[in-house]
Amino acid sequence: MRAHISRLLLIASVWSMCTGAGDWCYQSQVTCDSHCKGPESWHEVHEDCMKNRQSPINIVTRKTKLDHKLTPFAFQGYQQAFSSTLKNNGHSVKVSVPHLATVSGGNLGAKYKAVQFHFHWGDKGGPGSEHTIDGEQYPMELHIVHMRENFKSLEEALKDPTGVAVLGYFYEESKSANKKYDGLIQALTKVESANSNTTISGISLSNLITSEKNMTKYYRYEGSLTTPYCTEAVVWTVFEIPIPLSKEQLSAFSSLKFLDGKPMTKTFRPVQPYKGRTVYRSGSAVVMLSFSLFLVCVCIALGLSQLY
Numbered sequence: 399m400r401a402h403i404s405r406l407l408l409i410a411s412v413w414s415m416c417t418g419a420g421d422w423c424y425q426s427q428v429t430c431d432s433h434c435k436g437p438e439s440w441h442e443v444h445e446d447c448m449k450n451r452q453s454p455i456n457i458v459t460r461k462t463k464l465d466h467k468l469t470p471f472a473f474q475g476y477q478q479a480f481s482s483t484l485k486n487n488g489h490s491v492k493v494s495v496p497h498l499a500t501v502s503g504g505n506l507g508a509k510y511k512a513v514q515f516h517f518h519w520g521d522k523g524g525p526g527s528e529h530t531i532d533g534e535q536y537p538m539e540l541h542i543v544h545m546r547e548n549f550k551s552l553e554e555a556l557k558d559p560t561g562v563a564v565l566g567y568f569y570e571e572s573k574s575a576n577k578k579y580d581g582l583i584q585a586l587t588k589v590e591s592a593n594s595n596t597t598i599s600g601i602s603l604s605n606l607i608t609s610e611k612n613m614t615k616y617y618r619y620e621g622s623l624t625t626p627y628c629t630e631a632v633v634w635t636v637f638e639i640p641i642p643l644s645k646e647q648l649s650a651f652s653s654l655k656f657l658d659g660k661p662m663t664k665t666f667r668p669v670q671p672y673k674g675r676t677v678y679r680s681g682s683a684v685v686m687l688s689f690s691l692f693l694v695c696v697c698i699a700l701g702l703s704q705l706y
């Protein structure tokens with residue numbers, strides 16, 4: 399009996415050594431000697447990580463609700479080229495947006511200004527997005543983080559349940575390289591080690607994303623930050639049409655390193671439960687076009703019937 403208890407104590411102490419003190423990390427970094435808290439333990443970093451509107455989620459398209467209020471977005475300052483710091487922060491690679499760039503429309507209810515953008519990716523172009531569509535995981539995902547216009551800092555905005563709006567874009571592997579990403583991907587080679595940074599210039603938000611026409615199809619739900627503190631202050635927009643990058647371009651992100659020097663790969667949180675939430679989808683441009691074609695046909699038919 400005593401031997402049994404001491405064995406239990408031994409197991410318990412090894413367990414606490416493995417899961418003990420340390421920073422948060424992704425599942426790909428969890429090993430017995432890494433001392434970091436993987437996604438299953440993020441609630442120990444902050445209790446919000448177990449709350450009821452967590453992100454990312456798997457979007458089940460047949461369960462989404464069509465919402466005609468989800469109209470196209472209006473972007474301002476997205477085309478302005480800027481210089482900024484590209485930083486490997488040990489969890490991702492992040493660029494702050496130093497000028498005024500805003501998004502409104504799309505039933506956001508307010509204007510939101512861009513603060514920073516960062517990425518989530520897999521291993522050399524393998525599955526790596528945070529959101530998934532009908533269970534499909536894309537190779538990478540871009541998050542452009544905005545805060546509502548009336549706030550002065552992200553910290554302040556995170557105290558409001560709709561203080562932050564994140565625009566999420568998927569990537570897909572394309573045969574040819576996406577030239578608009580040359581500068582950014584070139585700069586990645588300068589921030590391979592954790593906590594390093596470099597200056598990038600001549601980038602614009604509109605160059606990173608897809609055309610406005612391709613941004614009319616999207617999903618909307620209320621969620622959270624996808625890293626600790628997992629704050630539930632985010633109005634999520636996930637666009638349906640992905641951004642193309644070649645296999646080589648996608649793989650370039652896998653050359654970055656975590657703090658322990660291991661390759662920075664699979665930097666995504668697993669999908670979270672819905673807990674009663676609904677995902678809304680925008681009316682697709684195709685549906686609207688065919689409806690107006692239908693009206694044109696009705697009018698022509700009526701016109702013809704008047705003639706004869």
Ligand SMILES: *[C@@H]1O[C@H](CO)[C@@H](O)[C@H](O)[C@H]1NC(C)=O
Pocket residue numbers: 483485594595596
């Ligand atoms: C970039 O790195 C330099 C030198 O390591 C450091 O002094 C500076 O604070 C860093 N900048 C940012 C924005 O992290």
Ligand SMILES: *[C@@H]1O[C@H](CO)[C@@H](O)[C@H](O)[C@H]1NC(C)=O
Pocket residue numbers: 607608609612639
């Ligand atoms: C828009 O989407 C289409 C279809 O997916 C794609 O062929 C086209 O390249 C996209 N346009 C831009 C600017 O990304």
Ligand SMILES: [Zn+2]
Pocket residue numbers: 516517518541624
């Ligand atoms: Zn993110």
